[in-house]
Structure formats: structure tokens, C-alpha cells
Amino acid sequence: MVRFLGRDLANNKKIKYALTAIYGIGLSRAKEILEKAGLENVDKEGVRTKDLSDEDISNLRKVLEKDYQLEADLYRLTNLNIKRLMENGSIKGRRHRAGLPVRGQRTRTNGRTRRGGKKTVAGKNK
Incomplete structure (x- = not known):
């Protein structure tokens, strides 16, 4: 079982899909990470997570820790942005505070x- 940033990756999935289990990594970023770690052949061959060598895992870990904000850091950044909007008194911040949809959806x-x-409502006549 491979573990990155407090998240276990599925052993039976291909590595590019297994990386998407980490918050902040989608499919395109997973491919980019594999290229930076020098594993572009692994991506094309469809190697599964359980088949990675220890060297490959250490290369991936270095790339993830050095170049990207993921998991807890990204959650914290998102929450700080929402708090900033609420403190500014912007429309988005007011909608967050009121618990209403923020991005222009109708609520009627x-x-x-x-x-x-x-x-x-009890006792309401129809």
C-alpha cells in the first residue's frame, strides 16, 4: 500500500488514476506529476500502483512535497479565502454567511x- 500525504492509494489502479484520490490532483495534474518524477513511460504502459519500485515512490513523494499545495494546505487556503470574502462583506461572503448558493443559482x-x-406549516389551508 502506497501512502502519500496521509492518503492511501489503491493498489490495483493505474498510478495516474490512483493519484487523483489526493485532494488537489486531477487527471491532467497527475500526468504532469508523473512526467516531473521521470515516470512518463509508466503512464504509457499503464503500470499499477503495486508495481512501482521504491525509487519511483520516493521520486513521486519528492515532486508532490516540493512543487504542489495539496490536501491540508489546500483545504486551509480555501477556507481562508472564504473567510476573507465574509470579512470583506462582498456578495459572495454574505451568501456564504447566510448559507445560500454563492454562484448565482436561483433559490425560489x-x-x-x-x-x-x-x-x-401546520394548519395551513390548501
Whole structure:
């Protein structure tokens, strides 16, 4: 079992797909990381995570720690950005504070995820 940044990677997946389990890494960034670590042939051959050598794993770990903000650092950065918006009093910050959709979605008929479930009024005549 290979472990990066507190996240276990699946042994039976190809390495480029297994890397996407880490927060902040998508498929295109996974390919970029493999190239930087000198494993571009591994990507083309479709080598699985369990088949990586110790040297390959150490190269990947060095690239991940040196060049990218991932997992906890990225969560922290995102939360700080949201706090900054709320302190500024911007529209986005106010919507975050009120628990409403932030990106322009309508709330009259939809938006149940952010607004909460339907509330029924007792004794209301139909």
C-alpha cells in the first residue's frame, strides 16, 4: 500500500488514476506529476500502483512535497479565502454567511441543499 500525504492509494489502479484520490490532483495534474518524477513511460504502459519500485515512490513523494499545495494546505487556503470574502462583506461572503448558493443559482424553487429541507406549516389551508 502506497501512502502519500496521509492518503492511501489503491493498489490495483493505474498510478495516474490512483493519484487523483489526493485532494488537489486531477487527471491532467497527475500526468504532469508523473512526467516531473521521470515516470512518463509508466503512464504509457499503464503500470499499477503495486508495481512501482521504491525509487519511483520516493521520486513521486519528492515532486508532490516540493512543487504542489495539496490536501491540508489546500483545504486551509480555501477556507481562508472564504473567510476573507465574509470579512470583506462582498456578495459572495454574505451568501456564504447566510448559507445560500454563492454562484448565482436561483433559490425560489431550487437550492434545497444549501437552504435545508422543506419546512411544512401546520394548519395551513390548501
